[in-house]
Amino acid sequence: MIHGFEPTETAFGAASFTTRLNGLENVNLHNVIAGKRARDFPKARLVDRNPEDDKATGPVSFVEMKKLDTIVPQGRYVSVIHLKSYSMEMPALLGAKRIVQDCAPLLVMKAPRTRTQRFFLSCLQAHFPDLKYQFAGVMDENAIFVPLNCA
Amino acid sequence: MALEQLDSTAAPEDTDSIQAPDIGGPSVIPLDGGETFEYTLASNSFGHYCVPVDLADTKEAVSVTAAAVPELSTVELICRKMGKGDLITGSTGFGAFLPAFH
Numbered sequence: 486m487i488h489g490f491e492p493t494e495t496a497f498g499a500a501s502f503t504t505r506l507n508g509l510e511n512v513n514l515h516n517v518i519a520g521k522r523a524r525d526f527p528k529a530r531l532v533d534r535n536p537e538d539d540k541a542t543g544p545v546s547f548v549e550m551k552k553l554d555t556i557v558p559q560g561r562y563v564s565v566i567h568l569k570s571y572s573m574e575m576p577a578l579l580g581a582k583r584i585v586q587d588c589a590p591l592l593v594m595k596a597p598r599t600r601t602q603r604f605f606l607s608c609l610q611a612h613f614p615d616l617k618y619q620f621a622g623v624m625d626e627n628a629i630f631v632p633l634n635c636a
Numbered sequence: 637m638a639l640e641q642l643d644s645t646a647a648p649e650d651t652d653s654i655q656a657p658d659i660g661g662p663s664v665i666p667l668d669g670g671e672t673f674e675y676t677l678a679s680n681s682f683g684h685y686c687v688p689v690d691l692a693d694t695k696e697a698v699s700v701t702a703a704a705v706p707e708l709s710t711v712e713l714i715c716r717k718m719g720k721g722d723l724i725t726g727s728t729g730f731g732a733f734l735p736a737f738h
Binding site for chain 1: 671713717
């Protein structure tokens with residue numbers, strides 16, 4: 486089973502169509518952004534915009550933010566988490582504490598810069614100390630983190 | 637296939653009168669809010685993709701439009717490590733990785 490999320494409406498519509506084009510039956514797509522807690526998230530933060538443009542567009546619009554722990558049904562075994570999400574990778578992971586603690590998944594997180602990779606590793610070691618996540622290299626600008634202690 | 641069928645599908649000699657379909661031009665998908673977006677279709681060895689015109693210059697879109705597989709090394713690693721477990725992936729964008737992950 487694949488649990489996917491995409492906050493922007495156009496990309497979500499396209500991903501849904503891509504799923505249909507390929508007859509993918511085991512894909513659950515959610516039109517949300519994954520975060521640390523459930524709340525409304527300003528759409529303006531999903532793209533690089535000139536703040537002056539935002540003033541001209543009128544009222545601020547929002548997209549729903551959800552925890553991955555609520556998106557993925559309890560009892561599912563998650564072996565890999567792959568995150569490249571508008572610089573929201575770590576908040577998304579902190580909303581998946583149950584999944585990470587229970588499943589100790591391989592983590593593939595967009596982090597092209599060394600500074601970001603170090604930040605992710607320090608967060609993982611602080612929030613999931615028992616799993617002893619290790620930095621295992623970079624692939625296509627994605628940092629790979631492997632748990633030494635599997636659940 | 638019968639010979640008659642082959643004959644019937646053969647290209648006609650006079651092609652001037654035939655209206656060629658628009659191949660590769662953008663089509664339109666309606667969204668829930670009443671808005672629409674234009675897209676084109678692309679394919680690579682894993683499947684087919686709906687590529688929004690607005691996202692055509694993203695790395696993933698450029699890749700699948702050229703029939704290539706974006707981030708192939710990462711895709712192969714994830715597929716190998718998934719085993720029989722679930723995968724969480726996001727943001728999915730237009731779904732450039734979904735057919736490969738399936």
